[in-house]
Every structure is written in C-alpha cells, then in structure tokens.
Amino acid sequence: MRWTLKPKPESKKIEALQKALQVDEVVATLLVQRGIETYEDAKKFFRPSLDDLHDPYLMKDMDKAVARIEKAMANNENILVYGDYDVDGTTSVALMSAYLKSKYNLVYTYIPNRYDEGYGISYKGINFALENNFTLIIALDCGIKSVDKVAYAKELGIDFIICDHHRPADTIPEAAAVLDPKRDDCTYPYKELCGCGVGFKLIQALALKDGKTDEDLVDYLDLVATAIGADIVPIDGENRVLAYFGLMVINSNPRPGIKAILNQIEKTELTITDVVFVVAPRINAAGRMEHGNFAVRLLTEEEEGLAAKYASEINEYNLDRRETDKQVTEEALKQIEEQKEQNRLTTVVYGEAWHKGVIGIVASRLTETYYRPTLVFTKSGDKLAASARSVKGFDIYNALEACSEHIEQFGGHKYAAGLTLLEENYEAFKQAFEDEVSKTIDRSLLTPEIKIDVKIDLEDITPKFYRILKQFAPFGPNNMTPVFMTDNLVDTGYGKCVGEDKTHLRITVAQPQSKSLVAIGFGMGDKFDLVSKKKTFKAVYSIDENEWQGNVSLQLKLRDIKE
Structure with a gap:
C-alpha cells in the first residue's frame, strides 16, 4: 500500500472556517479538503435541502421530453419504459413507470434479457414495441450511443426519449429528446447524476407542470439513493441531496419491495454503504442470474405480502450468484497462475462457460488481487463479451477507445466498462490492450493507494x-x-x-x-x-x-x- 497524506489546505481558510463554525482544526481541515470553505457551504453540506435541487428545465431537451410525454398521454399512446438490467436501470424503470402510472394507464415496462439481447437498447426490444403498438419508448440508463437503433425505431414510427448519464459519442441519436448532462451542448449545472437521477429530473419536470413540488416526490428517492450507491457516482452536489433524502425514506418509509429486502437483514439504520453491499446486490442478482424484470416487479409491488414473496425469490438468485461468482473467480485466478502472466500490466482472462451475470464481479475481485486494469471475457452467442474494471487514477474507457478497431461495441465509465468482440479478434485485442495500458499508465497507479x-x-x-x-x-x-x-x-x-x-x-x-x-x-x-x-x-x-x-x-x- 502507498500511503499518501493529502496536502493541508491554506491555514487562513482553515482558521476562517473554524471561527465561523466553532469547530476544531481537524474538522475544519476535513471540510476545506472537501471544498467547503464558508458558513453557507457548510450549511448546505450538513443540512441538505430539496431547495438545493436544480431546475430540471435547465437540462437540454427537457422541454421536448415533457411535451412528447404530454402528447402521448393526450393521444392515448402506449408508452414503453425501457431500462437496463442492473440496479441503476431497474430502479430507473421502477421510478419512471410508477410515476407515469400514477397519472396515466397505458404504461408498460421492458428490461432486455442480459444473455439474449445484451446491454442497452436492442432491436428485439424495438420489435417488441412495434408488435405491441408502442409509439413512445422512454429509455433509462442507456441509449446515448444507440444512434442506429433509434433511427430504426423512427422509421417504424416509434419515438425515443433517452435519459442517460454515460458519455456520448460524436453523434447524438435522433430521438424526440435526449437528456444527458454529459452532452457537450448541455449546460445543466450538475454533470454526475446516475441514470435514475436523470429519470428523476424528468419526473420532477413533469410534476412541476402538474403544480407539484419536490416534497411531493420524496417517496421516490429511496430508488434514486439505491441507484446512486450502486452506480458509485460522486456523492456531492445534487447527488448528496438526493442520497440524503433517499436514505431517510429507506430508513423511515421505504416502498414495500425495499422494505421486504430490509426485513431479510438485521440492521436498524442503513447507511449508503449498506445500500451498496446489502440492497444493491440483491436487486442486481435478478438481472445477473434470471431476468431484470423480477427486480422491477419487486420495486413496483405495492402489496407487502407479494413484495415479501418476490424478495425471497430474489434472495435465492443472490445466493446462486454468490456461489457462481466464487467458482468463476477461482477458475480465473487459476488461469492467471497457469499463464504465468504476472509481469503484464493488464489482466485479461476468458472462460467460454463462465456465467455472464458474474463477470463484472469477478473482474472487480481480480482487480483487488492483482491491482491492474482487468477484463473478464465469456462466450455470448457468437461473440465474446467482457466486463472491464480499472485501478484508481486510470481511465479504462479511454484505453478501450484506443483499441476500438478490435471491438464490436463498448460503453461505460472511467473505471468500469463493458464490451463485445469477435472471437477471432480476442488475441489481437488482448495484445493491443496490454500495449495501450503499458504506454499510458503511470506505474505508481499499479500499487494500491x-x-x-x-x-x-x-x-x-x-x-x-x-x-x-x-x-x-x-x-x-x-x-x-x-x-x-x-x-x-x-x-x-x-x-x-x-x-x-x-x-x-x-x-x-x-x-x-x-x-x-x-x-x-x-x-x-x-x-x-x-x-x-x-x-x-x-x-x-x-x-x-x-x-x-x-x-x-x-x-x-x-x-x-x-x-
């Protein structure tokens, strides 16, 4: 382990804050390190307020998204709420569908099958919409790179509203509205919302039109806080407010689905860490081991008896996931030892029969063990699919982008990503990835800090x-x-x-x-x-x-x- 003592902030700033807050030097130092330098900053930090949430209409295309939903409701269109199979995706779908159903009946949900359709918007999902007379799809936690698929839907007379938080490519899909604070042309003040957070901004905008306030939406924040924790987004600014009030809901009046999960564990008051390690894995297990629909069903169920039954089923999926994850991790570690590749700066392993639902967890475990950028591949249909995890300080998304000639499709963040490639390109990609990381990584990042x-x-x-x-x-x-x-x-x-x-x-x-x-x-x-x-x-x-x-x-x- 490398121990790094953070630089001490300017003494003047520490002394001024000590005086303003009447706290000791250590507390004042911790606050200034977090960018809190005035009494007002500290008040916002220690006493988060719904008043600190930004106007949702500051997000580019928000007015278009609201207008398109209002048009759909006025014309009795069928609306399909579409989201990914992970925690951020399933909580987003639960949030959006629950809110829309509170004011309109023709709302349905769709989660792609992890194994059959893969990540994000799928042609199968669009064809499902066509066959069932859906003319509007609201895509959450995905879609920002689905240029061709959105164009295909448009040809079929199906509009998309995209609510995403991943980095866009050079071309933005031609959807009815594209909500993504990471768009270069979006001036929204806070860039680090998760997918469920972007979905919340949309229901906030719809609620404003109905004359409602943010207080009226607080009960939805247990879902948003769960997604914030699970997606490891920064907990500052707007995310801090959403997480703070979401935890209050989780600990006082959670929806029946989350309450049923909490009843399985002996914990009186949950922190965001508990959400990450206790609640999120159970929700995730549905999409990993069976189907993300089970998670949405649990999170939208209003009857406590049924919620308890669904939570019990999901707990079984979680126990299966643990067993599978343990077995695949052992096989991956053995493969690394046999390959004698400890001198490489990357870890890339492949098991044809490895369960696709756990390769992300296994990639995280291998990163903890060898502490280098890691990819875990498995067979997925006629291609190979991988989960990528990085070490602190190294942008694995950029490294994958540099190897894109060998990749069919990829997406994600600085520290976690997913990709698919053709099996014949595996060895060439593996070498290209090693070469790119060797060329760009600061060697000190390979020692945990x-x-x-x-x-x-x-x-x-x-x-x-x-x-x-x-x-x-x-x-x-x-x-x-x-x-x-x-x-x-x-x-x-x-x-x-x-x-x-x-x-x-x-x-x-x-x-x-x-x-x-x-x-x-x-x-x-x-x-x-x-x-x-x-x-x-x-x-x-x-x-x-x-x-x-x-x-x-x-x-x-x-x-x-x-x-």
Missing part, C-alpha cells in the same frame, strides 16, 4: 468528534469516509488474530500517556508480527462504532499498519 485526510492523535478521538464525523455522511466518491493516520502506537498486550480462520486482527492501541482504543483490521491477521511484543507502529484507519451486548463504543477500523 490509501489517501489519508489528516494525521491525528488518539486523544483527538472523542464522542463529540465522532458525532460531527457522522454528519459528513452519506459517503461516496468526492466525499469518502475520513481516513486518519496516527503514529507512535503500541498494542497494550491484548492483540490477537480473530475470526474462524484467524484472518482478522484485533488489537487495543495506545500512545504514550493516552487512552486506549480497540482497533479491528479485517483480513490483516498476517500483520500481527508488526504489533506484537510492544513494537511501535503507525496505522491508517477510519473511525466507527462497535455495539456489543447493548454497549456502544468507538473503535478504529484499520486500513493498514506499518513499522
């Missing part, structure tokens, strides 16, 4: 300090959980390896003349020698609470330790 916000002493960690830290949530990109470093530590003699297989480290740390605190390091059992026999060491950690037999105490969650 821990970014440390502030160096502190144990005496700085008080209940009051932690209460303020908790208010920094929800955490995510651009507002990560604060990470601290403390040196001159010793274990007071109670250190041990814990867990069934003794892979975790539990120690009680102290500095000279300071109180002691319990610290837990998951997967860090192999570092026990660094802290045994009263050796002095330094640690990087975050702070959280430990609840044991009704008692709540602060503890350090270790990220790494060094001599």
Whole structure:
C-alpha cells in the first residue's frame, strides 16, 4: 500500500472556517479538503435541502421530453419504459413507470434479457414495441450511443426519449429528446447524476407542470439513493441531496419491495454503504442470474405480502450468484497462475462457460488481487463479451477507445466498462490492450493507494468528534469516509488474530500517556508480527462504532499498519 497524506489546505481558510463554525482544526481541515470553505457551504453540506435541487428545465431537451410525454398521454399512446438490467436501470424503470402510472394507464415496462439481447437498447426490444403498438419508448440508463437503433425505431414510427448519464459519442441519436448532462451542448449545472437521477429530473419536470413540488416526490428517492450507491457516482452536489433524502425514506418509509429486502437483514439504520453491499446486490442478482424484470416487479409491488414473496425469490438468485461468482473467480485466478502472466500490466482472462451475470464481479475481485486494469471475457452467442474494471487514477474507457478497431461495441465509465468482440479478434485485442495500458499508465497507479485526510492523535478521538464525523455522511466518491493516520502506537498486550480462520486482527492501541482504543483490521491477521511484543507502529484507519451486548463504543477500523 502507498500511503499518501493529502496536502493541508491554506491555514487562513482553515482558521476562517473554524471561527465561523466553532469547530476544531481537524474538522475544519476535513471540510476545506472537501471544498467547503464558508458558513453557507457548510450549511448546505450538513443540512441538505430539496431547495438545493436544480431546475430540471435547465437540462437540454427537457422541454421536448415533457411535451412528447404530454402528447402521448393526450393521444392515448402506449408508452414503453425501457431500462437496463442492473440496479441503476431497474430502479430507473421502477421510478419512471410508477410515476407515469400514477397519472396515466397505458404504461408498460421492458428490461432486455442480459444473455439474449445484451446491454442497452436492442432491436428485439424495438420489435417488441412495434408488435405491441408502442409509439413512445422512454429509455433509462442507456441509449446515448444507440444512434442506429433509434433511427430504426423512427422509421417504424416509434419515438425515443433517452435519459442517460454515460458519455456520448460524436453523434447524438435522433430521438424526440435526449437528456444527458454529459452532452457537450448541455449546460445543466450538475454533470454526475446516475441514470435514475436523470429519470428523476424528468419526473420532477413533469410534476412541476402538474403544480407539484419536490416534497411531493420524496417517496421516490429511496430508488434514486439505491441507484446512486450502486452506480458509485460522486456523492456531492445534487447527488448528496438526493442520497440524503433517499436514505431517510429507506430508513423511515421505504416502498414495500425495499422494505421486504430490509426485513431479510438485521440492521436498524442503513447507511449508503449498506445500500451498496446489502440492497444493491440483491436487486442486481435478478438481472445477473434470471431476468431484470423480477427486480422491477419487486420495486413496483405495492402489496407487502407479494413484495415479501418476490424478495425471497430474489434472495435465492443472490445466493446462486454468490456461489457462481466464487467458482468463476477461482477458475480465473487459476488461469492467471497457469499463464504465468504476472509481469503484464493488464489482466485479461476468458472462460467460454463462465456465467455472464458474474463477470463484472469477478473482474472487480481480480482487480483487488492483482491491482491492474482487468477484463473478464465469456462466450455470448457468437461473440465474446467482457466486463472491464480499472485501478484508481486510470481511465479504462479511454484505453478501450484506443483499441476500438478490435471491438464490436463498448460503453461505460472511467473505471468500469463493458464490451463485445469477435472471437477471432480476442488475441489481437488482448495484445493491443496490454500495449495501450503499458504506454499510458503511470506505474505508481499499479500499487494500491490509501489517501489519508489528516494525521491525528488518539486523544483527538472523542464522542463529540465522532458525532460531527457522522454528519459528513452519506459517503461516496468526492466525499469518502475520513481516513486518519496516527503514529507512535503500541498494542497494550491484548492483540490477537480473530475470526474462524484467524484472518482478522484485533488489537487495543495506545500512545504514550493516552487512552486506549480497540482497533479491528479485517483480513490483516498476517500483520500481527508488526504489533506484537510492544513494537511501535503507525496505522491508517477510519473511525466507527462497535455495539456489543447493548454497549456502544468507538473503535478504529484499520486500513493498514506499518513499522
């Protein structure tokens, strides 16, 4: 691990904020690092308000999208709400269809089959619309690159409204409206919405026309917060407001489908991290193992008994997904070992029979293990399909773009993407990808980095300090959980390896003349020698609470330790 201490902001800015907020230097430093420099900034950060949401009509084509939907309703047209099979796509479809159905009956949903149709808008989906007399398709979390498919639909008399957040190509599809804040010609103030977030802006615009306020839409934000967490978009600006209120709904009055998922786990109050690791995988499992329709059905069900039944089915898909993911990961790791390709700067593996639904998860696991840009391929019809994952700081989308002569289709983000190619192009692509990464990557990015916000002493960690830290949530990109470093530590003699297989480290740390605190390091059992026999060491950690037999105490969650 590379430890990088973030540069300390200007002292003047820290002192001014300390004075304005009456907080200590560490808190003021953490805030200034996050771009919060004034009392007003801090108020918006600590007290998110629906008033901070932007006018949806600032987004290019929003007026056209609303006009086309109003026309469809006036003419009794059938509307098809179309979205991808992942969490962002299925929550978007649930959100849009639920809102439209609250005011209009002729609304139906469509999720493409992951294995038969693949990612995004498909010709099969358009033909389904034609056969069933749909004249308007609202595509969510996909469509920005579907120039040919949108043109095909237009020839058939079917209009598209696209709500996407992926990077557009040079040509924008000729749809009735294209909502995407990442369009070069869109001046919308916030660029980092997820697909469900763009969908929310559209229902916000429709609601304004009906004389409704943002308060009237709060109940939809449990879906938006789930998508924000699952899609790993920045949790700043507008996303922070949406996630903040969405979590409030999840914890107080979630829709029956999400409530049914929460009933499967023992957790009283969910954080965005719980949404990412508990709620999202279950929703995702439907599209991975069976069909995304099951997720939409769960998220739109209003009867609690049926929602519980659907959640139970989806939990079974999730258990299957875990088993399959474990098996494919083991096979992929074995393939890498056998290929003796550890000197490469990329990881590219292929298994003809690997389940397409888990290759993204497996790519993430391989990235964690070898820490280099990673692609996991499997057979998909007459082509190969892959999920791509990157290391922090390296844009894998750009690397794929540089190899596009070998690729049939690709799309995604800086750190995660998907692609298809012809089997005969696999070896040429694999070499081209290695060459491109070798040419463009900074070698230091191939060592995992821990970014440390502030160096502190144990005496700085008080209940009051932690209460303020908790208010920094929800955490995510651009507002990560604060990470601290403390040196001159010793274990007071109670250190041990814990867990069934003794892979975790539990120690009680102290500095000279300071109180002691319990610290837990998951997967860090192999570092026990660094802290045994009263050796002095330094640690990087975050702070959280430990609840044991009704008692709540602060503890350090270790990220790494060094001599």
